[in-house]
Amino acid sequence: MVLRKDSSLRRIWLIAGGPSTEFEVSLNSGRVVCEKISLHDKVVQPVGITRRGRWVISERVLQEGEARDWVGSFFRCVASDDSSLSGATVVEAAARMIDEHVDCAFLVLHGQFGEDGRVQGFLDTLGIPYTGSGLFASALAFDKARALQVLRGAGLRTPRGMCATAPTDASKIAATLHFPLFVKPVHGGSSVGMSFVSDPTALPSAIALALETDAHVLIEERVEGLEVSCGVIDRVRDSKIESLALPPTAIRPRQSSFFDYNAKYTPGGSEEITPAPLPAPMLERIRDCALRAHKALGCEGMSRSDFIIPEEGNGEPVILEVNTIPGMTSTSLLPQQAQAAGIDFSQLLDELIETALWCARQRRR
Structure with missing residues (x-):
């Protein structure tokens, strides 16, 4: 052509x-x-x-x-x-x-x-x-363990967790953390290599599975509650960047115990409700936490933060991770959230390109 x-x-x-x-x-x-x-x-x-x-x-x-x-x-x-x-x-x-x-x-x-x-x-x-974040923010957010340290420093609530590099670390972890646990590669996404472990005897094999895709493994205590995801996009307005937190999505996996790979990418694998059916003050709190996470890690263009809204305590959102290049499939959350904010898919893509060009001009100054 x-x-x-x-x-x-x-x-x-x-x-x-x-x-x-x-x-x-x-x-x-x-x-x-x-x-x-x-x-x-x-x-x-x-x-x-x-x-x-x-x-x-x-x-x-x-x-x-x-x-x-x-x-x-x-x-x-x-x-x-x-x-x-x-x-x-x-x-x-x-x-x-x-x-x-x-x-x-x-x-x-x-x-x-x-x-x-x-x-x-x-x-x-x-x-x-x-499009998206620069080298430093991308690398930082991709390292879940270090990203969580930064997010804690920014005042965000995170799960209790530890890192492992071998299945033999399981005994020390089992003696420190409370089951059930989530075991996941430190570097990675889409829940690939992730396991839910309720029995201490299954922990070594779960660590071994995560080590198939990464040299470092993050083990976290499960926080009971509603899983929620909230996207942030940067837009050029009046010659400056405006960060907009999108309507949060509530996620209820239909067949899995957590939002795993199949629940994320199989049509109908999960029930996703945007905006989440939560009180307005909580929705605003989630959006505020997503904005703080976006800025704490230095993200640009877009991000999507995943949270648990605990069933117990004061309900303060617990942040799980920040994705710097959220999925753009027909079942992906960021386009759903943008649509709920009145931004259609093609407009979202245009905004991301405009922001990328603006950020590049600023870097060259």
């Missing part, structure tokens, strides 16, 4: 995939963004990174007035990761981005490699703006 020459159109690379345990989720997010993004002022080039780290740059671009029905097959091709699949090295991809004067990279990379700051640092060296 020939790209129409129009200097007024922004050139966007939509980057998804990567060598991560959340590879499929990322590709699905990429497909949905390609289907929803407005093209009146931009052209979008889908780019899929295979599990082997090859950058598959689509030969076709998305532009206004032309069909998008080929996007699904492109991402399925990337997902196949066939050894014969042609793809660029990261150095070749960098050269393409510079030669083609890419205005902004729209990142829908989840998990290791894409959400941990590595791609952000790579794009920083090329001088290419990108």
